[in-house]
Amino acid sequence: MSTLEITDLHVSVNTEDGPKPILNGVTLTIKDGETHAIMGPNGSGKSTLAYSIAGHPKYTVTGGTVTLDGEDVLAMSVDERARAGLFLAMQYPVEVPGVSVSNFLRTAKTAIDGESPKLRTWVKDVNNALQALDLDPTFASRSVNEGFSGGEKKRHEIAQLELLDPKVAVLDETDSGLDIDALKIVSEGVNRFASKGNKGVLLITHYTRVLRYIKPDFVHVFVAGRIAEQGGAELADQLEAEGYDKYTSALR
Amino acid sequence: MTVTDVARESVASALEQAPVVSHLNPLPSYDLADHPVPTGREEVWRFTPIKRLRGILDGEPSDARLEWDTSVPEGIEISTITAEQARELGELPPNERPAALAVARSGGAALIDVPAELAPGEPLVIRLTGASVDDLVWGHLVFRIGNHADVTIVLLHSGSARYCATTSFLVGDGARVNVVSLQDWADDAVHLGRDAIRVGRDASVKHTSVSFGGDVVRMHANVEYAAPGGEAELLGLYFADAGQHLEHRLFADHNQPRTKSNVAYKGALQGQGAHTVWIGNVLIRKVAEGIETYEENRNLVLTDGCQADSVPNLEIETGEIAGAGHASATARLDDEQLFYLRSRGVSDVEARRLVLHGFFNDLIRKVGVPSLEGRLTQTVEVELAKTVLAGVPLGASLILPVEEVAD
Ligand SMILES: Nc1ncnc2c1ncn2[C@@H]1O[C@H](COP(=O)(O)OP(=O)(O)O)[C@@H](O)[C@H]1O
Numbered sequence: 274m275s276t277l278e279i280t281d282l283h284v285s286v287n288t289e290d291g292p293k294p295i296l297n298g299v300t301l302t303i304k305d306g307e308t309h310a311i312m313g314p315n316g317s318g319k320s321t322l323a324y325s326i327a328g329h330p331k332y333t334v335t336g337g338t339v340t341l342d343g344e345d346v347l348a349m350s351v352d353e354r355a356r357a358g359l360f361l362a363m364q365y366p367v368e369v370p371g372v373s374v375s376n377f378l379r380t381a382k383t384a385i386d387g388e389s390p391k392l393r394t395w396v397k398d399v400n401n402a403l404q405a406l407d408l409d410p411t412f413a414s415r416s417v418n419e420g421f422s423g424g425e426k427k428r429h430e431i432a433q434l435e436l437l438d439p440k441v442a443v444l445d446e447t448d449s450g451l452d453i454d455a456l457k458i459v460s461e462g463v464n465r466f467a468s469k470g471n472k473g474v475l476l477i478t479h480y481t482r483v484l485r486y487i488k489p490d491f492v493h494v495f496v497a498g499r500i501a502e503q504g505g506a507e508l509a510d511q512l513e514a515e516g517y518d519k520y521t522s523a524l525r
Numbered sequence: 526m527t528v529t530d531v532a533r534e535s536v537a538s539a540l541e542q543a544p545v546v547s548h549l550n551p552l553p554s555y556d557l558a559d560h561p562v563p564t565g566r567e568e569v570w571r572f573t574p575i576k577r578l579r580g581i582l583d584g585e586p587s588d589a590r591l592e593w594d595t596s597v598p599e600g601i602e603i604s605t606i607t608a609e610q611a612r613e614l615g616e617l618p619p620n621e622r623p624a625a626l627a628v629a630r631s632g633g634a635a636l637i638d639v640p641a642e643l644a645p646g647e648p649l650v651i652r653l654t655g656a657s658v659d660d661l662v663w664g665h666l667v668f669r670i671g672n673h674a675d676v677t678i679v680l681l682h683s684g685s686a687r688y689c690a691t692t693s694f695l696v697g698d699g700a701r702v703n704v705v706s707l708q709d710w711a712d713d714a715v716h717l718g719r720d721a722i723r724v725g726r727d728a729s730v731k732h733t734s735v736s737f738g739g740d741v742v743r744m745h746a747n748v749e750y751a752a753p754g755g756e757a758e759l760l761g762l763y764f765a766d767a768g769q770h771l772e773h774r775l776f777a778d779h780n781q782p783r784t785k786s787n788v789a790y791k792g793a794l795q796g797q798g799a800h801t802v803w804i805g806n807v808l809i810r811k812v813a814e815g816i817e818t819y820e821e822n823r824n825l826v827l828t829d830g831c832q833a834d835s836v837p838n839l840e841i842e843t844g845e846i847a848g849a850g851h852a853s854a855t856a857r858l859d860d861e862q863l864f865y866l867r868s869r870g871v872s873d874v875e876a877r878r879l880v881l882h883g884f885f886n887d888l889i890r891k892v893g894v895p896s897l898e899g900r901l902t903q904t905v906e907v908e909l910a911k912t913v914l915a916g917v918p919l920g921a922s923l924i925l926p927v928e929e930v931a932d
Pocket residue numbers: 286287288289293295313314315316317318319320321322
């Protein structure tokens with residue numbers, strides 16, 4: 274059982290000119306077994322929502338609550354949130370020079386599980402996870418994300434998702450910049466994760482094409498820092514045909 | 526002899542291989558009169574806290590010595606020679622007061638002879654230990670490395686002293702030499718050192734300077750070439766704590782065609798008054814066509830109250846170069862990197878540790894002395910324990926301006 278509950282969330286981004294409000298009251302509940310797609314134009318605040326859930330220091334929550342199974346997520350530090358079962362696949366994964374993927378993964382797995390993984394199976398698990406995302410085993414000895422192509426970075430995020438096995442995954446435009454083969458590979462990874470059961474997925478995307486491979490239970494249209502409309506998978510088809518104009522023009 | 530600018534210029538135009546015109550690199554001379562006591566306003570001394578050198582530059586005679594403990598592979602001979610003999614061997618003459626004093630006051634030099642074609646599997650290790658900062662110790666060393674020899678030399682400095690030394694590495698044709706100088710002094714030590722390397726034809730030299738301990742450490746690594754085809758890689762790693770002054774001055778003198786130099790120094794600073802200085806001078810002389818050079822210095826500032834000075838300086842006298850570039854950057858620990866690691870459940874402290882090890886890792890690997898890698902990693906760990914692992918706040922989350930030049 275796991276439920277991520279976001280209620281009336283208000284968030285500002287810290288800028289040089291002071292705080293700038295981005296999220297204006299987001300309410301969303303993701304129960305386990307559910308995949309929610311958030312779709313919205315560039316700049317509507319999708320990444321702000323993702324980062325706020327993960328606890329990025331650039332963002333300040335000015336109102337509302339986020340809970341995971343009733344626990345106050347906003348009171349947790351960044352790493353506590355991850356250990357509580359949240360995972361964020363980033364739109365722009367960060368390069369960490371000099372830290373090998375294998376060291377990084379082992380450190381993260383140890384932190385999440387509270388004990389180091391069994392040596393005998395771990396190496397195999399890592400190789401399998403990389404292979405499943407079409408990353409060859411040499412990636413394990415490379416520095417985290419350094420010199421990875423855009424697509425390799427995204428695939429590395431999903432390999433981490435499968436290895437770390439959180440309760441709820443927030444995927445921020447994991448589909449952007451992927452060619453069709455990579456998109457399929459990444460989608461299969463997300464579907465494998467979701468099919469384990471008791472998992473929540475918040476799939477943030479700009480485009481509808483990923484929804485051909487990952488079937489959402491709910492679609493939310495995200496505009497100007499709040500959810501403008503929600504519905505089932507059919508809402509995505511409508512967006513595909515009509516775009517965001519209807520929602521953005523309403524604001525003008 | 527006092528060298529005026531005029532004299533310098535006429536020498537320079539008379540001889541293709543003339544000493545350098547750069548004000549940063551004065552004419553070499555054994556005569557102490559050519560190296561007056563610095564005031565601290567000179568370009569080459571302006572970063573150095575002269576008062577904290579505890580009178581070394583006055584040049585008082587002293588018989589005090591560092592304790593030598595050596596591991597010498599078979600075939601390598603260590604002996605004592607006179608200063609005159611060192612000069613006749615073709616050592617690199619002093620170009621600064623500390624080196625000139627070291628020659629004048631040491632009363633002879635240690636000669637370490639590596640015969641031609643010798644390739645011991647084990648490194649030559651010289652452990653130099655000081656008894657007390659009250660000891661003023663002069664040091665004069667000459668390493669003579671024969672043609673096609675292949676040797677690793679490790680110099681480990683520890684304990685305490687006021688130590689002022691000049692060391693020449695005369696590298697034969699086709700030789701491969703890996704030198705590591707580790708400054709792991711006690712908190713009160715003062716060390717003025719100059720490692721001067723002459724690279725033989727087609728020889729390749731790696732020199733790594735590692736500075737952790739000491740109150741003031743000021744190290745030169747100078748390279749010049751005896752013939753075309755030589756390569757030098759100058760590496761450095763330093764970690765300055767509160768109140769420490771760690772200064773590294775590089776000089777790659779491309780005085781021969783088709784030579785290479787590659788400089789990479791990385792440092793971290795933590796605590797009030799931690800000060801590091803990196804001066805990277807590269808001179809490409811008129812004759813030095815087809816050379817390649819790259820120099821890089823990166824500093825990581827871990828707390829407030831630190832200062833990292835970093836000055837790359839490229840002087841080019843010929844247009845016919847294969848490649849030349851430099852980069853210098855000083856930054857805080859990267860918040861985005863820390864966030865990324867922490868978003869995977871890694872604790873704040875562990876994330877900082879990972880990023881810092883990552884920062885130094887590639888350099889430690891490049892040192893290429895497996896028996897030393899563990900020790901270096903461990904020393905980094907010990908240094909980190911002082912702040913990062915102790916949970917001391919690392920200051921504002923601001924990224925300092927990064928300057929990057931590649932021409
Ligand atoms: N540091 C910042 N300073 C000013 N505005 C910012 C800053 N960071 C983000 N924003 C603004 O916040 C809004 C939402 O950004 P983001 O959450 O990245 O949108 P999305 O992911 O939907 O494209 C955008 O208008 C963006 O310009």
